[in-house]
Amino acid sequence: MSGENHITEVGGTGVPIPGDDIDTDQILPARFMKEVTFDNMADYLFYDARRDDDGEFNDHPLNRFEGASIAVINSNFGCGSSREHAPQAMMRWGVDGIVGESYAEIFRDNCKSLGIPAVTTDHETVVELQEWIEANPDGEIDIDVENEEVTYGETTIDVDIDHAMKEALVEGIWDTTSLMYSNKSKVEATVDGLPYVEGDD
Amino acid sequence: MSNGTLYDKVWDKHKVTELPNGQDQLFIGLHLVHEVTSPQAFGMLRERDLDVAYPDQTFATTDHIAPTEEKKRQRPLKDDQAEEMLTALETNTSDNGITFFGFESGKQGITHVVAPELGLSQPGMTVACGDSHTATHGAFGSIGVGIGTSQIRDVLATGCIAADKQKVRRINVEGELGEGVYAKDIILKIIQDLGVDGGVGHVYEYGGEAIEALDMEGRLAVCNMSIEGGARAGYINPDETTYDYLKGREYVPEGDEFEERKEYWESIKSDEDAEYDDVVTVDADGIDPLVTWGINPGQVIEISDTVPEPDDFEARTDREAAEQALEHMDIEPGQSMLGYDVDVAFLGTCTNGRVSDFEEAAKILEGNQVDEDVRALAVPGSESVRAECEARGLDEVFINAGFQWRRAGCSMCLAMNDDALEGDEVCASSSNRNFIGRQGSKDGRTVLMSPAMVAAAAVEGEVTDAREYLDDEPAGSASGVGEAAD
Numbered sequence: 296m297s298g299e300n301h302i303t304e305v306g307g308t309g310v311p312i313p314g315d316d317i318d319t320d321q322i323l324p325a326r327f328m329k330e331v332t333f334d335n336m337a338d339y340l341f342y343d344a345r346r347d348d349d350g351e352f353n354d355h356p357l358n359r360f361e362g363a364s365i366a367v368i369n370s371n372f373g374c375g376s377s378r379e380h381a382p383q384a385m386m387r388w389g390v391d392g393i394v395g396e397s398y399a400e401i402f403r404d405n406c407k408s409l410g411i412p413a414v415t416t417d418h419e420t421v422v423e424l425q426e427w428i429e430a431n432p433d434g435e436i437d438i439d440v441e442n443e444e445v446t447y448g449e450t451t452i453d454v455d456i457d458h459a460m461k462e463a464l465v466e467g468i469w470d471t472t473s474l475m476y477s478n479k480s481k482v483e484a485t486v487d488g489l490p491y492v493e494g495d496d
Numbered sequence: 497m498s499n500g501t502l503y504d505k506v507w508d509k510h511k512v513t514e515l516p517n518g519q520d521q522l523f524i525g526l527h528l529v530h531e532v533t534s535p536q537a538f539g540m541l542r543e544r545d546l547d548v549a550y551p552d553q554t555f556a557t558t559d560h561i562a563p564t565e566e567k568k569r570q571r572p573l574k575d576d577q578a579e580e581m582l583t584a585l586e587t588n589t590s591d592n593g594i595t596f597f598g599f600e601s602g603k604q605g606i607t608h609v610v611a612p613e614l615g616l617s618q619p620g621m622t623v624a625c626g627d628s629h630t631a632t633h634g635a636f637g638s639i640g641v642g643i644g645t646s647q648i649r650d651v652l653a654t655g656c657i658a659a660d661k662q663k664v665r666r667i668n669v670e671g672e673l674g675e676g677v678y679a680k681d682i683i684l685k686i687i688q689d690l691g692v693d694g695g696v697g698h699v700y701e702y703g704g705e706a707i708e709a710l711d712m713e714g715r716l717a718v719c720n721m722s723i724e725g726g727a728r729a730g731y732i733n734p735d736e737t738t739y740d741y742l743k744g745r746e747y748v749p750e751g752d753e754f755e756e757r758k759e760y761w762e763s764i765k766s767d768e769d770a771e772y773d774d775v776v777t778v779d780a781d782g783i784d785p786l787v788t789w790g791i792n793p794g795q796v797i798e799i800s801d802t803v804p805e806p807d808d809f810e811a812r813t814d815r816e817a818a819e820q821a822l823e824h825m826d827i828e829p830g831q832s833m834l835g836y837d838v839d840v841a842f843l844g845t846c847t848n849g850r851v852s853d854f855e856e857a858a859k860i861l862e863g864n865q866v867d868e869d870v871r872a873l874a875v876p877g878s879e880s881v882r883a884e885c886e887a888r889g890l891d892e893v894f895i896n897a898g899f900q901w902r903r904a905g906c907s908m909c910l911a912m913n914d915d916a917l918e919g920d921e922v923c924a925s926s927s928n929r930n931f932i933g934r935q936g937s938k939d940g941r942t943v944l945m946s947p948a949m950v951a952a953a954a955v956e957g958e959v960t961d962a963r964e965y966l967d968d969e970p971a972g973s974a975s976g977v978g979e980a981a982d
Contacts, residue, residue, distance in 0.1 A: 314816075314820075315813040315816065315817060316692060316693070316792055316813070316817060318792075318929075318931045320910070320929070320931045320932075320933055320934045321931065321932060321933065324933055324938075325560075325910040325911060325912050325934075325936075326911060326912060326936065328532050328533075328560075328912065329532075329561060329575075329577035329578060329581060329912060330577065331535035331536065331539070331580055331581060331584050332535070332536055332539065333536055333645075343932075343933050343938035369813070370693070370813055371692065371693040371696070371726070374692065374693065374726065375628065375723075375929060375931060376627075376628050376910075376929075377533070377626060377627055377628040377630075377642035377643060377644055378532075378533065378644070379533070379536075379626075379644035379645040379646060380645075382644075383645075397693070397696070399693075399696065399726065400696060400697070400726075400728050401628060401642055401643070401644060401728065404643070404644060404647065405644035405645075405646065405647075408644060408646030408647060409646065418812075457660075458518050459517045459518045459519045459658075459660055462516065462517035462518055463517040466516065466517070468515075468516055468517055469517075471515075471646075471647070471650050471657075471658040472540075472544070472546075472646075472649055472650050472653050472654060474515055474516070474517070474521075474658065475512075475515070475521050475650060475653075475654040475656050475658060476546075476653060476654050478512055478513055478521060478654075478656075479654075481512045481513050481521075482512050482521075482523060482549075482654065482655055482656060484512075485509075485510060485511070485512045485523045486523060486655075488509060489509060489510070489523070489525060490756070490757060490760045491525060491618060491620070491621060491757065491760070492525055492550075492553060
């Protein structure tokens with residue numbers, strides 16, 4: 296949570312999480328949000344999808360690619376509820392970066408808050424990468440945030456990253472509280488221009 | 497780029513500065529807090545030894561974990577985790593001078609029901625809450641955004657969020673709604689037309705005659721589900737309907753001050769010649785009630801239509817989603833949703849848990865009985881809604897019909913309390929999400945619909961066209977759905 300960290304590059308083995316419109320209720324079912332810290336969230340990641348009817352682990356990719364650092368997802372990932380519990384769970388499970396077709400906005404914002412680069416590329420490229428991971432479970436994937444590239448095996452692909460996310464990660468200014476805290480007097484000036492804000496108690 | 501819209505004006509008024517990362521620092525005029533997404537944020541503040549910057553702009557209530565059975569609201573709550581969350585919220589709010597609407601206040605309820613009815617949500621505000629349905633408050637002509645917990649920390653500590661300005665899409669909803677068709681049907685129609693990710697990168701400005709004709713509770717329902725269409729915020733320009741609603745509410749100024757405030761409200765409306773990034777028209781004239789058939793809110797049809805074939809969809813992603821939906825819902829393409837068996841009927845939520853929602857449902861239930869195989873829950877969106885319904889005798893209608901009449905909370909919308917689906921139960925639900933597992937059982941099935949449709953489904957034990965129960969139509973007599981609409 297420190298604002299000092301510059302995140303220019305993340306890497307490791309991959310885990311494909313295929314499917315479009317995967318919502319945050321699937322990523323982190325609501326019944327596991329009844330905790331006042333995020334500490335245990337990794338245990339609940341994709342809780343239902345990862346288990347069969349007897350509660351045993353099934354062949355969900357998260358079970359098959361234990362230890363992975365780079366999640367590869369499809370389109371509109373993280374839609375639905377705003378719960379930061381979802382990317383928190385992914386981060387605490389081990390995900391350091393995400394490559395995918397597209398993200399729901401609140402999810403992407405939450406990733407930025409946590410310093411998780413979430414980059415995008417087209418459908419075909421994502422599917423190729425997902426297939427490559429299936430064939431190369433121990434293969435390294437590298438997300439170069441600064442140069443907007445992803446490298447796996449012999450392949451390097453160009454990816455896109457939201458401008459604000461890139462700036463925040465590369466410059467190490469993704470802790471927005473620190474960033475905004477120093478602008479107190481400007482906030483006061485803004486407040487002065489708002490007719491509805493004035494110690495009405 | 498948009499120009500002269502309400503969004504542009506409210507944004508500009510609240511913009512503090514541009515941040516080094518290119519985002520804008522935006523002041524948040526109303527911060528709503530609940531027990532589930534805030535304790536971690538208060539924890540982060542403590543770690544950094546920071547105070548809450550604007551406690552007077554911050555209001556809290558408990559909704560997600562709130563038990564809805566009267567006997568289960570005794571403290572300490574039986575559910576240890578729920579008790580811990582509630583206690584944390586009580587401590588965090590009292591330590592920081594934040595107003596908290598708890599069980600004893602008579603004002604507890606779902607944040608997005610409570611803030612409007614108390615007059616906390618007003619035009620021209622920025623509203624944030626650690627809940628994606630914060631778009632609801634846009635019904636007053638404000639910018640309401642759902643935020644994650646780290647952003648809650650930002651708002652608590654600085655009164656601001658770091659945000660990117662979005663594009664503005666104007667959605668003109670034209671036409672007139674028939675009897676038994678509601679705001680819920682409008683927003684489901686919009687999502688059907690534009691898709692569940694159609695709004696990504698945009699805020700939605702809803703307008704047109706069908707929107708202008710809605711009362712405030714209807715407008716709240718429309719804006720509420722903006723996020724289901726992928727839009728982080730949605731709003732409606734304020735008008736006399738808005739001002740009439742606000743007048744006399746607890747946190748709304750009175751007399752001359754009201755008139756002064758109204759000048760501000762008028763000033764932030766979209767200009768006649770405002771420029772939008774995009775303008776679309778949705779034809780709502782004479783639409784039938786809509787129901788979902790799948791596992792996201794975009795998988796939705798008018799009740800007179802049949803479940804589509806996966807091949808009917810152009811996009812690969814939609815075809816795959818349809819296949820998955822058909823399997824989960826155990827339904828075939830070409831089938832009508834009419835007659836789809838229902839085990840549970842759930843009325844309430846931040847979408848449809850307001851007085852008019854219960855009124856409309858009660859019209860259907862009056863003199864009818866819930867099917868003996870159906871478990872039926874009526875959960876007011878707030879304790880004020882409950883009190884108002886009870887003052888009008890609506891609780892009696894629900895109880896006599898066989899509904900359980902509960903206390904306020906999010907309840908079975910996301911099953912963080914004891915209210916949950918079991919096994920592969922089918923729920924006719926006035927909520928907003930039909931995601932797999934959303935209502936507490938991974939095999940559970942949700943059919944989203946308006947409150948009137950939920951009431952009709954409860955009575956018949958299957959998905960039913962509620963219009964058969966309205967007006968002079970004797971129950972069960974309407975053969976053609978189209979006819980019943982006339």
